[in-house]
Amino acid sequence: MEAILLVMPALAAVMLVLLLPTLNSLRMSLTNFSLSRPGPFDFVGLQNYRAALRIGEFQRSIRNTFVFTAVGVMFQVSLGLVLALLLNRALKLRGLLRATILFPWALPTALNAIVWRWMYNADLGVFNFLLLQSGLVQQRINWLGASNLAMGSMIFVAVWKTSSFMALIILTGLQTIPDDLYEAAIIDGASPWQRFRRITFPFVAPAIVLSMLLRSMDAFRAFELPFTLTEGGPAGTTQTISLYGYRQLFQFLNFDRGSAVAVLQFLMLLVLGIVYIVILRKREKAL
Amino acid sequence: MRRCFVVCLVVLLVMASGSAFARGAREADDTVTIQIGLAPREVGQTFPALLDEFRAANPNIRVNWLEVPGVPGEQKNLYVTNLIGGSDEPDIMALDIIWPGEFIANGWTIPLNDYFTDAELAEFNPALIDAATTLDGEVHAIPFYQNAVHFFYRRDLLEKYNLSVPTTWSELEEAARVVVEGENNPDLVGYTSMWAQIEGLFMNYLQFLWGAGGNMVDARGRVAVDTAEGRKALNQMVGMLDRGTAPESILTYRPNDAMALFRQGRSVFMVVQGFVWPIITEPDSPVADVVEMGSIPVFDGQNPETTRRHAIGAWMFAINPNSRNVDAAVELIRFLTREENQVRLGVETGNLPPRLGMENNPALIDAVPIAAQQFRNFALGDVRPSVHTGENYTEFSDIMQRHIHSALTGNMSVNQALRSAQAEADALLGK
Structure with missing residues (x-):
């Protein structure tokens, strides 16, 4: 009884700032409430959802978000694993190195994105300057302006920024491996690849799945990066679901459609989360 | 523990009601308070100086400047949030030229024809006035400065x-x-x-x-x-x-x-x-x-x-329909949009008066030589289809x-x- 009382204030705060707005979004997504159509509003059932899913721009933003998440997380986890393996060695200045690689992750995304926008700038940016000076290319590359390049450029920034975060989580998994396992394997004549495949990987697999779960959730909601780097351009090729929802809610004041988009995004995230959790559970049982 | 909680609660309540008490106290001695929302980004030192002059000339009107974000989209979010909540703050809102159509349609501004005569309105660049005019001829905003x-x-x-x-x-x-x-x-x-x-x-x-x-x-x-x-x-x-x-x-x-x-x-x-x-x-x-x-x-x-x-733009003043001090708000708008004050803003910041006949204003052309060409372009100005x-x-x-x-x-x-x-x-x- 006392425990419930003590939890009450925190619970009330959560209810107030989290649950109520969420329920309100759900309610608004079932109405035709929009400030771009003044007047009273009615409940319209699932009409907003049906309408949203038929809009080409929204479909494209879903596709963009999946590409950004899948490709980005794939590179991030690979690079993160390599970084973690390197940092796990008994290097000199290991503490300093570990702190250093966290820099990109620790800086605010919006600031990173502004810096990257200038570096990508086709006329004034450092990338094209170096490429032209070294003679590697003859033409300026329009990193953020060409439809077939912009998404790749954006994913590159995301990989640069968050691989170290992945490395950090995977590193904690690496540190739980007892050294005597490796010693025994070496005595038995196991090759480095066999040691990685049979000892290291099974031990860090849960950490890898966990880091992928956290990262996928984040990437799926990506907003600051596309908002600051490309504003969803060129021609909507880097517009994510979050950016589309933001436009509907805050720029066009279409609370009905914007809320439906937010709820759809939430459902997609839920499915993604369940998939990861099922994978984690299966592994635990297998061990 | 309980005492601490009660004290905190009291402090919070006092803070929450503080503004209401203060407002009531001031209204008792015939003083009114109005708030004006405008981004500080483009108006330099001139705008606060103008506010000080207005305060000195109108001791019974207290003016608070709500310094809104410089990014237009964020300003709009702020105003819309307040307006949906029925807030009377700010009393005066600086609107981007493309907003009046939307604000008028939602009833977020009041017509100003009772306060500004047709002759006064005719002194401004007509393209700008049109952008804040309903089909029935109601004018809802007065331009402060223009750009293109x-x-x-x-x-x-x-x-x-x-x-x-x-x-x-x-x-x-x-x-x-x-x-x-x-x-x-x-x-x-x-x-x-x-x-x-x-x-x-x-x-x-x-x-x-x-x-x-x-x-x-x-x-x-x-x-x-x-x-x-x-x-x-x-x-x-x-x-x-x-x-x-x-x-x-x-x-x-x-x-x-x-x-x-x-x-x-x-x-x-x-x-x-x-x-x-x-x-x-x-x-x-x-x-x-x-x-x-x-x-x-x-x-x-x-x-x-x-x-x-030329595609022209402007920042225009409109009044919040929830304002409790419309007369005082109109006084401030009238003061800020007076010719000499707009010329002063132009001379000191380069943000030019949204008025006709300014291309020959010697003080302005002297301080901002490029203004002559800018006024030629303003005269050819057209606005985005925000009214329609x-x-x-x-x-x-x-x-x-x-x-x-x-x-x-x-x-x-x-x-x-x-x-x-x-x-x-x-x-x-x-x-």
């Missing part, structure tokens, strides 16, 4: 190749070609502007459209996107990319990017807002002495004097930006883009 998208060129480069200042787009493209080929400098481009997927892209497109003799709104007041002039305008923009007059990078450019390129001496022509002028003419700017401001080109076969139009699209303007502009950008990036043909934009606009505006 201007045309900039390099006088030295044109003179070097014996070229005159282009008045048509084909002349501009030819001049750009001659200069860029003659200079043989791989870093030099012919034309730069803000063609990223932003509001500035739509303003650019409108200037092309007007220069082709077209208009976004047809004779019956219907928003017409898919027209012969529209195709001509968009084909010209696509052509400038295809022919290399404008570099591909322009598709990612916002005003500051274009300005940075031009200021480095790397573009012959530029089309952006007037705020870049003080920056590109700074003493350490390599182009300070060779840049000129002109008027926007038109299409072949059009008379530049009658066809050319009303509460849907932002979404309509987004439809246009997306489709123009799709055509420029080659994701759609010009005809496809305009047809699709027209279909989406019709669905949005309920035609």
